[in-house]
Amino acid sequence: MTEWFASSDGEISSEQALDIYRVMLTIRSFESAAADLLAGGRLPGFLHLSIGQEGVAAGVCSALGPEDGITTTHRGHGHCIAKGGSVDRMMAELFGRGEGYCKGRSGSMHIMDADAGILGAHAIVGAGLPMAVGAAYSAKVRGERRVAVAFFGEGAVGEGVFHESLNLAALWSLPVVFVCENNRYAELSHVSMHLSAKHVADFGAPYGIPAATLDGNDVLAVASAARKAVGRARDGGGPTLLEFETYRWRGHFEGDPQRYRSRDEVASWQARDPVARFQERLEAGFAVDVAELDRIEREASTAVERAVEWAESLPPAPPTSLLEDVYRSGSA
Ligand SMILES: Cc1ncc(C[n+]2csc(CCOP(=O)(O)OP(=O)(O)O)c2C)c(N)n1
Numbered sequence: 001m002t003e004w005f006a007s008s009d010g011e012i013s014s015e016q017a018l019d020i021y022r023v024m025l026t027i028r029s030f031e032s033a034a035a036d037l038l039a040g041g042r043l044p045g046f047l048h049l050s051i052g053q054e055g056v057a058a059g060v061c062s063a064l065g066p067e068d069g070i071t072t073t074h075r076g077h078g079h080c081i082a083k084g085g086s087v088d089r090m091m092a093e094l095f096g097r098g099e100g101y102c103k104g105r106s107g108s109m110h111i112m113d114a115d116a117g118i119l120g121a122h123a124i125v126g127a128g129l130p131m132a133v134g135a136a137y138s139a140k141v142r143g144e145r146r147v148a149v150a151f152f153g154e155g156a157v158g159e160g161v162f163h164e165s166l167n168l169a170a171l172w173s174l175p176v177v178f179v180c181e182n183n184r185y186a187e188l189s190h191v192s193m194h195l196s197a198k199h200v201a202d203f204g205a206p207y208g209i210p211a212a213t214l215d216g217n218d219v220l221a222v223a224s225a226a227r228k229a230v231g232r233a234r235d236g237g238g239p240t241l242l243e244f245e246t247y248r249w250r251g252h253f254e255g256d257p258q259r260y261r262s263r264d265e266v267a268s269w270q271a272r273d274p275v276a277r278f279q280e281r282l283e284a285g286f287a288v289d290v291a292e293l294d295r296i297e298r299e300a301s302t303a304v305e306r307a308v309e310w311a312e313s314l315p316p317a318p319p320t321s322l323l324e325d326v327y328r329s330g331s332a
């Protein structure tokens with residue numbers, strides 16, 4: 001099955017490739033800025049960063065249209081940016097400002113933008129899977145050609161909700177793509193300590209769902225597999241399970257002492273940097289010149305710098321706003 005998902009040359013135009021590159025750099029820039037702001041005491045809250053995993057978010061979302069939906073996790077900044085979320089409103093949310101996506105109440109882990117098809121980030125491991133199945137179910141019963149994508153880590157695979165979601169999606173042949181970012185660790189536990197199968201993709205077969213394990217740090221391979229899975233879902237072919245092998249360069253959360261892995265292991269994955277690899281492909285395969293790549297990089301970092309400047313200049317959301325949008329029954 002993995003061969004069916006293999007990419008072939010000429011699938012992506014130079015314009016699409018540069019757009020994917022811009023998204024990857026925006027994610028890296030956003031998360032690097034957030035890490036520095038938190039370390040410098042300027043940002044409150046908790047951060048789980050996806051630096052090193054940008055290829056999955058950018059590649060998968062390049063296959064989606066505005067009408068399609070995604071659900072994501074506690075490590076979801078990249079998915080939200082790739083799906084068209086505003087870096088301004090995301091940064092305002094991280095700063096706890098009223099202009100943020102959740103009026104400054106949630107911080108990093110609950111970004112949602114229904115207009116952009118970001119159906120929600122969920123801090124509860126596995127929580128996004130049944131919601132994507134629900135979105136796919138609604139598309140099917142309404143006869144709409146929308147597709148839903150559930151992003152999740154391999155840590156979610158040990159949970160019942162992963163299996164319930166795959167079962168119903170297969171049973172009802174729903175237009176959903178399950179995208180696992182297998183970054184080798186769930187919190188402090190290596191995948192070999194919590195997963196019975198060798199690959200997450202092995203769980204596709206029992207449900208009759210096509211599945212493949214692919215290199216998540218090769219963004220063109222990701223984009224190609226995603227296009228096939230999304231196309232299949234849109235044409236009524238049902239769900240697909242894609243497992244992308246990747247790695248988070250930072251700790252599970254910012255501040256994690258990371259005693260569960262070696263510096264050599266981190267370095268070996270940094271040598272497979274999805275951004276640097278794609279940059280080489282763009283120069284060699286797409287004949288893009290370095291000046292153009294530098295321009296895109298500057299634009300991405302300027303957009304993030306402006307977002308930081310704007311968000312930080314806003315006043316914190318007032319405590320009284322906590323009473324807004326709170327529902328209660330009975331008379332006042
Ligand atoms: C249901 C549930 N159990 C436990 C946790 C605590 N927790 C937060 S992140 C995490 C690990 C998740 O690992 P994975 O799904 O592989 O995602 P990654 O952090 O690697 O992106 C755990 C156990 C939680 N948030 N929700």
